[in-house]
Amino acid sequence: MFDITGNEIAELNDIDLRSLIGLLCEAELRSIGLSPAGVTWGGHQNAKDGGIDVRVDVSSMLHEDHFIPRPKTGFQVKKPDMPYNAIVNEMRPDGELRKVIKDLVDAHGAYIIISSNGSTSDSALANRRLEMKEALDDYKNASNIKVDFYDRERIAAWVRSHPSIIIWIRDKIGRPIQGWKSYGNWAKSPKGVEEEYLLDAHIRLHNSRNQNSSELSAVDGINEIREILHHSSSSVRLVGLSGVGKTRLLQSLFDQRIGERPLNQSQVFYCDINDNPNPDPINFVERLIALKKDAIIAIDNCQPELHRRLSSLCTKPDSLISLITVEYDIREDQPEETEVYRLEPSSTDIIKKIIFRGSSI
Secondary structure, eight states: OOOHHHHHHHOOHHHHHHHHHHHHHHHHHHHHTTOGGGGGOOOOTOOOOOOOOOEESSSSSSTTSSOOOOSSSEEEEEESSSOOOHHHHSGGGGOOHHHHHHHHTTTTTEEEEEEEEEEHHHHHHHHHHHHHHHHHTTTTTGSEEEEEOOOOOHHHHHHHTHHHHHHHHHHHHTTOOOOOOOHHHHOOOTTGGOOOOOOOSSEEEEESOTSOOOOOOOOOOOHHHHHHTTTTSSEEEEEOOOSSOOOHHOOOHOOSSSSSSSSOOGGGEEEEGGOOOOOHHHHHHHHHHHOOEEEEEEEEEOHHHHHHHHHHHHSTTTTOOEEEEEEEEOOTTTOOOEEEEEEEOOOOHHHHHHHHHOOOO
């Protein structure tokens, strides 16, 4: 369930393959505490892109042995295999080294060709790298740039370091894990994950376990919940009346446009109990703990008894899991070892904005 093979990577189409590399780059930056804003990709796969499909441009130094080896790294993403002639033609169309590669040389950057249909032995991989270096030979200071070639097996190895992306891949190739989702439009907003979360300056959240705590605005509550879930072996319960926007607030915890220190989108596994997830959440969490995986588990429409069992698992000392569950408002639902936040209905001003926009909370 938490494994992926090169053969499955090869099943992705051109567009999904390029999106995968973009998502992996974002996940890699998040894993070392950097903003994913330094990753750019987009447009049609066959559009003129200057030789770069996914670009990473950050100011912080990166580890040479990681999948993104340098602060300025360009990925050219191809589904077909890339033998010698294809590599030369890609790097030197019409015999001239691409300008984007020259720029990477001058910036001491890295240039990586990705082929999802390629599956290379050690010797073949070494030959691919040698061919890439030969294509640079006549450019000054060519030794400044790091070049590499990732075949489908290396892509699969990269994916395994960010397990929630496995769910995204399985959805794309038509073999989903029933009921389980990676980060996405869980609240079914009309404009998807890009839709703005309307912040309410009025009181919307308060911690039901701490009677002395002050009530919180939406953004302060989001920040407080995030701070708890940044720590492994933690547990949060979000309750509120039907329709107040609990799932939308849950989704906002991972939105970098809101508040401070958003949760890592690449670590979250989400399910709605009404979708009959298989494996069930208990089994799913037990597997993650056994594999010693860092993860955030988000369970919607989670009954109190299931929450208690999940919280008991996730808060064990050997767990690397953070748990957040969502359910309608049950006043007596005060599970141990859990911070319980109650979400209040929106203010009149926010409701007017929602009606004007014709959207959901």
